[in-house]
Amino acid sequence: xxxxxxxxxxxxxxxxxxxxxxxxxxxxxxxxxxxxxxxxxxxxxxxxxxxxxxxxxxxxxxxxxxxxxxxxxxxxxxxxxxxxxxxxxxxxxxxxxxxxxxxxxxxxxxxxxxxxxxxxxxxxxxxxxxxxxxxxxxxxxxxxxxxxxxxxxxxxxxxxxxxxxxxxxxxxxxxxxxxxxxxxxxxxxxxxxxxxxxxxxxxxxxxxxxxxxxxxxxxxxxxxxxxxxxxxxxxxxxxxxxxxxxxxxxxxxxxxxxxxxxxxxxxxxxxxxxxxxxxxxxxxxxxxxxxxxxxxxxxxxxxxxxxxxxxxxxxxxxxxxxxxxxxxxxxxxxxxxxxxxxx
Amino acid sequence: xxxxxxxxxxxxxxxxxxxxxxxxxxxxxxxxxxxxxxxxxxxxxxxxxxxxxxxxxxxxxxxxxxxxxxxxxxxxxxxxxxxxxxxxxxxxxxxxxxxxxxxxxxxxxxxxxxxxxxxxxxxxxxxxxxxxxxxxxxxxxxxxxxxxxxxxxxxxxxxxxxxxxxxxxxxxxxxxxxxxxxxxxxxxxxxxxxxxxxxxxxxxxxxxxxxxxxxxxxxxxxxxxxxxxxxxxxxxxxxxxxxxxxxxxxxxxxxxxxxxxxxxxxxxxxxxxxxxxxxxxxxxxxxxxxxxxxxxxxxxxxxxxxxxxxxxxxxxxxxxxxxxxxxxxxxxxxxxxxxxxxx
Numbered sequence: 084x085x086x087x088x089x090x091x092x093x094x095x096x097x098x099x100x101x102x103x104x105x106x107x108x109x110x111x112x113x114x115x116x117x118x119x120x121x122x123x124x125x126x127x128x129x130x131x132x133x134x135x136x137x138x139x140x141x142x143x144x145x146x147x148x149x150x151x152x153x154x155x156x157x158x159x160x161x162x163x164x165x166x167x168x169x170x171x172x173x174x175x176x177x178x179x180x181x182x183x184x185x186x187x188x189x190x191x192x193x194x195x196x197x198x199x200x201x202x203x204x205x206x207x208x209x210x211x212x213x214x215x216x217x218x219x220x221x222x223x224x225x226x227x228x229x230x231x232x233x234x235x236x237x238x239x240x241x242x243x244x245x246x247x248x249x250x251x252x253x254x255x256x257x258x259x260x261x262x263x264x265x266x267x268x269x270x271x272x273x274x275x276x277x278x279x280x281x282x283x284x285x286x287x288x289x290x291x292x293x294x295x296x297x298x299x300x301x302x303x304x305x306x307x308x309x310x311x312x313x314x315x316x317x318x319x320x321x322x323x324x325x326x327x328x329x330x331x332x333x334x335x336x337x338x339x340x341x342x343x344x345x346x347x348x349x350x351x352x353x354x355x356x357x358x359x360x361x362x363x364x365x366x367x368x369x370x371x372x373x374x375x376x377x378x379x380x381x382x383x384x385x386x387x388x389x390x391x392x393x394x395x396x397x398x399x400x401x402x403x404x405x406x407x408x409x410x411x412x413x414x415x416x417x418x419x420x421x422x423x424x425x426x
Numbered sequence: 427x428x429x430x431x432x433x434x435x436x437x438x439x440x441x442x443x444x445x446x447x448x449x450x451x452x453x454x455x456x457x458x459x460x461x462x463x464x465x466x467x468x469x470x471x472x473x474x475x476x477x478x479x480x481x482x483x484x485x486x487x488x489x490x491x492x493x494x495x496x497x498x499x500x501x502x503x504x505x506x507x508x509x510x511x512x513x514x515x516x517x518x519x520x521x522x523x524x525x526x527x528x529x530x531x532x533x534x535x536x537x538x539x540x541x542x543x544x545x546x547x548x549x550x551x552x553x554x555x556x557x558x559x560x561x562x563x564x565x566x567x568x569x570x571x572x573x574x575x576x577x578x579x580x581x582x583x584x585x586x587x588x589x590x591x592x593x594x595x596x597x598x599x600x601x602x603x604x605x606x607x608x609x610x611x612x613x614x615x616x617x618x619x620x621x622x623x624x625x626x627x628x629x630x631x632x633x634x635x636x637x638x639x640x641x642x643x644x645x646x647x648x649x650x651x652x653x654x655x656x657x658x659x660x661x662x663x664x665x666x667x668x669x670x671x672x673x674x675x676x677x678x679x680x681x682x683x684x685x686x687x688x689x690x691x692x693x694x695x696x697x698x699x700x701x702x703x704x705x706x707x708x709x710x711x712x713x714x715x716x717x718x719x720x721x722x723x724x725x726x727x728x729x730x731x732x733x734x735x736x737x738x739x740x741x742x743x744x745x746x747x748x749x750x751x752x753x754x755x756x757x758x759x760x761x762x763x764x765x766x767x768x769x
Contacts, residue, residue: 134746364740371751376719397707403477408714416762423763
């Protein structure tokens with residue numbers, strides 16, 4: 084006869100973990116994030132309780148979005164600019180949004196390698212994108228991790244978009260100010276128009292403005308200035324700025340820091356900062372509600388199957404959309420009824 | 427003692443109405459549309475049944491979206507181009523998407539006045555935007571009206587966006603090909619960049635290219651061509667075209683007609699046409715499902731109140747978003763349970 088070990092029930096002292104996170108314990112922060120990122124139903128309630136504990140201490144950081152064309156040098160910039168801030172006693176966290184990521188544990192090493200100096204600075208914390216899941220899921224988790232980092236005392240949080248397409252839209256909804264990195268070069272003046280991402284930017288940065296690139300960068304800056312002139316500002320009362328920058332020589336770094344400070348001064352005075360954050364929270368609430376319905380529909384095999392067959396019927400013109408939805412919704416209600424009866 | 431009349435129960439012979447619509451009875455078509463646009467719970471099942479009857483006969487039209495900056499002359503164009511097609515024995519319907527509309531019955535007159543000749547043509551049918559409701563609601567109804575018009579034998583359906591901002595995105599999801607109207611003039615070359623609407627266009631039309639405007643229009647055309655060159659085509663395999671057009675002189679009308687024909691030839695051969703329509707239906711299904719949840723949450727006064735108070739708690743940091751959603755969803759499930767028990 085064999086013996087077997089009963090799985091140890093998962094227990095965690097949430098108030099203690101919360102306290103340690105607030106005290107700046109990095110191991111505790113990492114543990115808390117892992118809890119929030121976990122898809123295990125055992126972990127989830129603990130993650131939510133932790134969020135609850137730390138909520139009153141969140142909200143204090145400058146949340147800065149970083150996006151840009153591939154090869155625009157976002158990591159090099161984050162390393163240089165992040166170190167600059169960390170040296171000035173800012174506490175800097177770097178989070179990534181990358182829905183295409185299939186990277187596992189090794190990704191941490193990857194991210195830490197590409198920002199090696201920053202990764203080892205006592206004032207900095209680098210966290211790679213949670214792996215797998217939908218873009219909505221990645222967004223939710225990044226949002227929650229932001230709150231945790233704020234409670235842990237980080238006052239500057241970079242949210243870097245590594246993915247393509249929709250991930251910029253998702254990242255925009257997580258931050259206060261959005262920096263868009265472009266490169267100089269023939270025809271590149273309009274590269275930013277793709278997908279309308281340029282319209283989400285508060286600051287457009289012509290990067291790698293050094294060496295023989297410097298004069299080209301200045302020309303690109305003027306071209307972009309003409310373009311953004313006609314764009315409706317994404318942040319009310321802040322017409323987008325265009326800047327040249329070099330992470331190699333440090334040119335433009337001081338100006339960028341001042342520009343970001345100015346952004347927060349202007350938007351806080353006008354009330355736009357508060358207003359945008361409220362809007363983001365409303366949006367989050369709405370999304371979370373829809374997610375709940377989806378979860379319910381997809382957790383049950385029967386409902387999942389019905390969903391597929393209804394979609395097929397619609398495509399085959401055998402059912403109208405209202406009919407198909409009605410059938411699915413009635414099955415959903417019946418399912419709810421049965422489940423609650425069982426409780 | 428007074429007497430009172432009992433309200434006559436609403437009855438309608440749906441199969442007969444459907445038959446009349448298919449026979450081209452315009453009164454029946456108008457009645458059917460009114461049924462679909464009605465928000466009355468008494469009408470809704472009849473509207474859905476009608477849709478069911480006519481579904482097999484839908485899908486045959488070219489669905490053409492029309493949008494553009496204010497003053498770009500969309501009505502003038504629709505009158506001229508619509509008449510041109512109607513004269514060639516096409517059957518032309520013009521629908522409007524305008525979520526900001528608070529126009530009541532008078533709007534029909536308004537729309538018919540601005541396209542007077544077309545409105546009186548036997549081959550044409552003009553229907554103003556349904557009034558009120560959310561953008562999602564307007565979209566749903568416009569989609570259903572499109573199906574009805576197709577079953578009634580209309581082979582060209584224009585969906586005109588009268589509103590601003592998001593309504594273009596909503597209209598794009600209703601049509602096969604999207605025409606974007608711009609004007610010539612200083613700095614206007616980039617007017618289209620606003621809100622990224624230009625990126626939704628398959629054909630960009632520099633309108634009012636007549637008289638002293640003609641050479642300016644040609645220059646604008648070149649400027650736009652450089653811009654669209656860098657835009658990823660919204661329709662796979664169809665790089666956006668730029669054309670100049672005059673609804674006064676008729677210049678460009680023939681070319682536009684050929685371009686639209688070419689668009690359909692190309693996208694039907696490549697399978698993109700079918701693929702886009704399928705994607706639109708999937709999207710519709712998804713939206714309808716979410717709408718159902720919303721309806722349920724908002725029809726009940728208690729749930730509605732709870733929703734508001736949860737949002738306030740989130741904004742006051744008294745509840746996390748997951749907590750608030752959980753509370754609301756549990757109340758929703760309990761409500762479903764109680765309602766079904768009552769049945």
